[in-house]
Every structure is written in structure tokens, then in C-alpha cells.
Amino acid sequence: MYPDYLRCEYLVNPLGIDVLNPRLSWIVQSDERDQIQTAYQIIVSSSEDLIEEEKGDLWDTGKVSSDQTCHIKYNGKALEPQMYCYWKVKVWDKGDQPSKWSIIYFWSMGLLKPADWSAKWIGEPFKKRPNLIRRRIKKKSSPCPLLRKEFQIEKKIRQANVYVTALGEYELRINGKKVGDRFFTPEWTDYYQRIQYQTYDVSTLIIEGINVIGAILADGWYSGHLGPGGIYYHSHYGVNRVLMLKLNIEFSDGTYEQIVSDSSWKIFYDGPIRQADHFMGEIYNAQKEQNGWDNAGFDDTEWSEVSIDNSIKGKIVAQINEPIRIIEEIRPISVKLLKNKVHIFDLGQNIAGFCKIKLSCRNEKLVSTIKLRHGEMLNDDGSVYTTNLRRATAIDTYVISNKDEKTYHPHFTYHGFQYIQVEGLEFEPSIDTLVGCAISSDTKLSGSFECSEPSLNKLWKNILWTQRDNTISVPTDCPQRDERMGWMGDVLIFSQTSIFNMDMAAFYSKWIKDIRDMQTKDGFYPNFAPYPYNRSHAIPFAKLLPAPAWADCGITLPWDLYLNYADKKILMDHYESAKFYVNYLHSKNPNLIWKKGRSLFNPNDWLNGDKIKADDYPKKGAEIPQDVFATAFFAHSTELLSKMANVLQLIKDYEFYRNLSQKIKQKFVEEFVDSEGKIKGDTQAGYAIALKFNLLPKDLRNIAINHLKKAIEKYDNRISTGFITTIMMMLELIRNSEIELANKLLLSDRFPSWIYMINQGATTMWERWDAYVKGRGFQSRFMNSFNHYAYGAIGEFLYKIILGINLDDREPGYKHIIIKPILTGSLNWVKGYYNSIHGRIEVEWKKEKEGYEIAISIPTNTTATVYLPTEKVQNIRESDVFIKEIETIVFLKIKNKKTILKINSGKYIFKFN
Ligand code: BGC
Secondary structure (H helix, E strand, O other), X not given: OEEEEEEEOOEOOOOOEXXXXXXXXXXXXXXXXXXXXXXXXXXXXXXXXXXXXXXXXXXXXXXXXXXXXXXXXXXXXXXXXXXXXXXXXXXXXXXXXXXXXXXXXEEEEOOOOHHHOOOOEEEOOOOOOOOOOOOOOOOOOOOOOEEEEEEEEOOOEEEEEXXXXXXXXXXXXXXXXXXXXXXXXXXXXXXXXEEEEEEEEOOOXXXXXXXXXXXXXXXXXXXXXXXXOOOOOEOOOOOOOEEXXXXXXXXXXXXXXXXXXXXXXXXXXXXXXXXXXXXXXXXXXXXXXXXXXXXXXXXXXXXXXXXXXXXOOOEEEEOXXXXXXXXXXXXXXXXXXXXXXXEEEEEEEEEEEEEEEEEOOOOOXXXXXXXXXXXXXXXXXXXXXXXXXXXXXXXXXXXXXXXXXXXXXXXXXXXXXXXXXXXXXXXXXXXXHEXXXXXXXXXXXXXXXXXXXXXXXXXXXXXXXXXXXXXXXXXXXXXXXXXXXXXXXXXXXXXXXXXXXXXXXXHHHHHHHHHHHOOXXXXXXOOEOOOXXXXXXXXXXXXXXXXXXXXXXXXXXXXXXXXXXXXXXXXXXXXXHHHHXXXXXXXXXXXXXXXXXXXXXXXXXXXXXXXXXXXXXXXXXXXXXXXXXXXXXXXXXXXXXXHHHXXXXXXXXXXXHHHHHHHHHHHHHHHHEOOOOOEOOOOHHHHHHHHHXXXXXXXXXXXXXXXXXXXXXXXXXXXXXXXXXXXXXXXHHHHOOOHHHHHHHHXXXXXXXXXXXXXXXXXXXXXOOOOEEOOOEEOOOOOOOOOOOHHHHHHHHHHHHHHOEEEOOOOOOOOEEEEOOOOOOOOOEEEEEEEEOOEEEEXXXXXXXXXXXXXXXXXXXXXXXXXXXXXXXXXXXXXXXXXXXXXXXXXXXXXXXXXXXXXXXXXXXXXXX
């Protein structure tokens, strides 16, 4: 047995953290069954030599008897800014045998307080942000400023780190090279409150001799176009783009030198990036290049002095989650000539990102202008469909004059697209002329799903792509149109699927702070976060009251993170905020029906059947009444708050909110359930949510299931639920043994359905069931994204129901696992895994000639309860031995025609009929 995959604050070898007592985690690996960790030892040293020698000068826990492998709080010597900490772990197994030491990991501390920077904000002269009340005018773009500083190094370098942030975005360059591989740094937060910085190890970039450090600044989320068009527009946080930086160089002789952003830097306003905007795209004019500006020897006498900005108040914090990177380069599957000098490239996959394109100028005037238009679909005439982008023009332009081929890509923009319309090429392109670069916050893949039904495999892939495309600093609703906001209802419903697919712990830990930053003085959460209009204009925050489900994500997400990652700290940090929100709802609605303090803008069960425009589909009858929907969430959020209080051992609060949630549930029944057990509105959504949130007493549950079935029949066995209740309905059908019906809905190719989208060629999830209907064409151009993950929440069903991987609320983080696959009639085999915080859980089942085979893998140091769908216990074999002969497989009972077993860690192959 050995410790593996050591992480500090959820990341492997993070640089520049600002947590004083970081939490350490690992997983234990073993080929043996029934293996557990009985003790551990962590040592943390201040140098590589000391850690090699096993000298924990910072912290040595000694042997600690414990099976804990995650979130162990560093409790050694106080950590200083900029220091490196090296660490390793040893574990003891059930026979008290020690493992070898793990390999060495490290983290480094960042700058911990403002004084640690000794740097200034430098850049453009200060301009006041214009008053933007309902301004719809496109921003006049100003070229990206270039900043530079030359300095001399005379001694041998041991280590160099740079700490850097900006308002707007920065690309940092040292001696002609881009520093790191991140995009859109310092990423998006509410800059009035928190501004993130990044740390880079630049030891190999700094040389003995003359060095140049340079930066390009751009608008980004800070002052570029942002948010739903038509209402709000740009410059939400400010207009002047500024940089703050500290380079710390340690020499071999133990001395240090610092280079900081200050008045000695130069700035140039007329560089080649003429426009850089997330929505509008980038304009690059190669004729404006300043050759060699980021290298030594460039003459910057014509450049201006930088301005110093002392007005910035936001707290500077270390970025705690994965950076945005190019995660995949995608070669087009075709290129076609549309008309003279207009070519259409098809990537075969809808992505968020941009293109790298190889260009040369072959016209005799020696200037070519090439435009790349990006879109998700094609018009009937074969051109790129861009009307659904609304005000996001999404065009990248290159003005070039070089005869030799060069590769270009934008620096500070991204688009949501599958097709690229390239205009102005003077030569015949090939498929290799361009490549699509998919960008995403680089969260690690943590799940996999595959089965005998190809359309479900495609569905899983489409969900995954949609997640990648919308995991860009914050969880966005869509990557293409002028919106791209962290809409919270979408996350509320998709979070569990997203956590199965990828390790979202660090990403959501950051975004939970964004949500908290936006909580109002009255206690309510916004409907998206960050909420950039807070300080400014358009709809003042105070008027935008919470929308049920959207605002409730401020309660459900921390709870999801606790369950999935056993992260109690998230609950501790968030508890008061969560309580404030529930108290707000309660104070507005003392009679326990959520009617007051609710947003006029209320998406409700967004994009449900009533929004579908298609013949052969009922016009009305899908939408759940707003008070039913809202009150269901009031009860649910209150109940989750009581559970949080329970975990945190706040007994009084636990009792109070549990009581309150029970009362809201009673009130729900009194108010909305009639004498026949029908829920007001009689919608699929109404029954789904009431069942999911356990709002009904037992006798009414069965009645509700029957009404739900009838409500589905009314739609000719089709879905009429919206964003929020669709996955709830699917899970509740299974929980209430309506397996055939759930299966039918899942695999139906009749519109509206998941498979229908796929059959129309979808490579990502659509926002609307009827985004495109053959014969009818596109839905309304005002809101029609082909890359929205809410309906992708069905991913949870693939993992939990079909693969059967479930967590146990009482032992969060999959310390105890429940394996309960539903072996549906139509699938012949299924396999997949989930990398939990305790290690990989794997399930593979297949139909045999007689009966089934299920292979299960349970991580070391965890246990599982397994539900096998058979009552013939005596016939169950594991690796060809009858289970009654295997001591460590404990038969618990038979319930609902299933045999329930308890197993410990290891790999098992069960056969039964
Ligand atoms: C977004 C959604 C969001 C909704 C709220 C839309 O414009 O794209 O995903 O949840 O607004 O109504």
C-alpha cells in the first residue's frame, strides 16, 4: 500500500497559495483487498535537501493513528510569504506495516499581505468609468497597451518567481517568451472586492545579463463587453487597464533582488492588438508590431512613462483554482469554398476557444486583411449562422504583410463555435491551414461512461464538451452569445453531473466566494455571480430580487461540495451566509409560502414544454405554477441549512431549521395538494420536485407517482419539464420503480428528447429542446444557444443509475460507497468510473447468457454496500466462488428484490442470475 496523488488545497504542487494552514490530501493505493490506512505521517520541509533526508523542519506529524486521507490541516511552523514547502507522506496498513515514503510534492506560498508586494499599480492614466445607464453603444476599442522594463542581472540565479495581476487582463512576457500557458489572467471576480493574482516560476527565463519583462494589457471582463446584450454592455468595473507585479530573484549566493512594477516602466499605446474583446473578437494589425519590444536592446525612448494608480481598493488574493488553458487542439474535418475568397471550416465539434491560423500575404499590395467569423451552425446557404450570437460579433481580424507563413491566434478573446468562415484568403487553404483551440479552466477529468448504446455514449461526450466549454473562470451559461454569465440555476441543476465528469472542487471553491461576495445587505443571493452591475447601473442590485432555484444555488452548491468532497471547511466558511439567506426568505414569508421577496424576473422551471414551438406538441400545461416552485425551494434550502448545522454540530440551529423545513413542507401540502392528491398545476414538474424534495407524506407519494405518470401520458410519453425539474423527474421515476418509463424517456428519439438533439447532429447540449427542428429551422434568434449544460444534468442519471455509483450522505466523499446499478433491459453492457477524493470507483456490468456479471472496484481505505438485482443469494458468485464461502463479503439482506452485500476495498467480479 502506498500514498499517491498528493494535493495541497485540491491542487498538485500549487504555486503561490495564500492559505496559512493549507489542507493536505492524498489517496492510498493497493492491489490487495480489504486494505485500510491505520496511520499516517506527514513531513514538511523548507528545502529539497531536508525533505530527502526526512527532516521535517516545518512540520513532522510523527505517526498519527488515523484513516483520514483528505483535508488534513497543516499545523506546523508559521509559513512565510514566498517560501517553498516540500512534503511527503508515509502510511501504515491494516497489519501496521509502513509504506515507502511517497514521492516529494511541494507548494509555495504567495504574497500574503499588501505590504509584501512593494509594487505599484501601473498602466494607463486614470479615467473615470463612464456612467453606463442602459448604454447600448458598442465600446470604442483602444489598442492593447504594451509595458516593458529592462534590468540587469549579474549573479547566478537559483530561483525566480513572479507574482502578477492586472485590471483587465495581462499576458506576461520575459525575454521574448510568454510566461506560462494561461489565458485571460487574472480571471474573473468582482474586482471591487477580490482581484486574483498568479504566481509563475520563471527561473529558466531569467538570464545573467540584460533581461526584459513585458506585459500586454487588455479589457477582459473588467472593461470589455459583458453580460446579456440589450440591457447592459461594457466597462462594468472600470476603464483603465493596469498591472501590478513583483519579480523575486534568489541568487546562488543566497542574496535576493526584486523587480517591481513602478514608475520606471515604459508604456506604448499604439501596439498591434487594435481591439481585444471577449464578445467582439480581436483585431491584429501586424504593421503595428513593435519588433523586439519584449527583448533586450529595443529602443523605447519613444514610449511613454507609465501612470501610477493609487485608487484600487479590491483585496488581492491568490487564484485558488486551475488556470484557463488550451485543453485540446482540434483539426477541422472539412474545408469548403463558399464563394470567392470565402471558406468554411468545420471542426466537427462545438467548442469554446479560438483558432490558430497560418497566414501569409500573397497579394501584390502587400497587405491582406483576413477575417474569421465564428458560429455554431450553418445557414441553409452554407454560410456561418451568427444571428444567435446577438451583439457578440465574434470576428477575429488579421491585417498582415508578411510574405512568409506565420501562425496567429488571438490573445484576449474567445468564441463558441464549430464552424469558421474565413474571408479574404489570397490562397487556397487546406485542412491544416487552421486548428481549433478549445480552452477551458483546466479541471481534471474524473469520470467516464460507456455502454452498448452508441447514442448514450454520444450524449455523455456532448455533456462533457458542454461542461468544458462553459468552465471558463466561472461556470457560464453559454460561450457564444453576448451573455456568458455565471447563471446559478444552471449550476444548481448541473453541479452533480459536473462533479462526476471533472474534479470541480477548486473551481467551485473559488466560485462560492464569488457568490458570497455578491450576497446583498438583506441576505439574498443574486441569480448569477459575479454580478457586475452591483455598483453601476442598469438594474440596480437591490431591485433584482432572488429567483427561486437560481439564488438557491448559494445553498445547494456548498452542500454538494461537502457531500462529494467531504469538505467541511466549505460549510464552515459558508454557513453564516447560508443562514442569512434562509432567514431572508423566512422574514419575507412568515406564512411559509414563498410569495414575497421574489424576483419579478423569474425563470421558474426555465424553458419547459410551454416554451417549445412545434406542431404536434401541446401548447400549454407544462409550466409549474411559480408559488409551487418557489415554495418547494424554500423548503429544500431550509432543510439543507439544517443539515449543514447538523454537520457543524450547531444543535439549536439544526433543530430550528429542521422544524421550519417540516412546517414549510406541511404548508406546501395544505396549500397546493388537493383532495385527489393533485399538485396545483398538475404538471410533470410539480410532481417531480415534490417527490425529489420529499415534500409529501408517504401516502401522498404513491398518489403523486400516479399523477406524474398521467402527466407524462398527457404528453404522449414525452418530457414537458424544464431546466430544473427534468433530471429530478428522471431520478424520481427510478426511485419509485418506474424503470421502464424512465428508460423510455431517456432513449426516446422523438422530439423533445436528448437523443433527438443528437440525431440533429448536436455535439454539445442545446439550451432548448427545439433549438433546431428539421423543417421548421432555428428557434428565436434572441435566445438560442447550442452550448448550454442544463439539460446535460441527465449525466447524473448515467453515473448514478446506469453505472450505479452513489454516495452515502453519512460518510461523505465516498468514504462509504453505494453501488446500485439499474440493469435496464435495453443495454447489454456498461462500464465507467468516478475518481473520488478517496480514489477510483469502477463499475462494469454486462448481460451474460444467463444472468449478469458485475465487476466492481472499490478504493483502498473505503467500504461499499452493493445492491445486486437478484434474490437468489445462493447463486451469487464472486470470481467463481459462492459468496457464502467468502468471509469478507457480508450478506446484509434482501430488499425490493435486491440482494444487499457489504464489501471492503478491492476488485470484485460478481456473477448472478
Ligand atoms: C441564460 C440561462 C439562465 C437564464 C435565466 C438565460 O439567458 O442563458 O441559462 O439560467 O437566462 O433565466
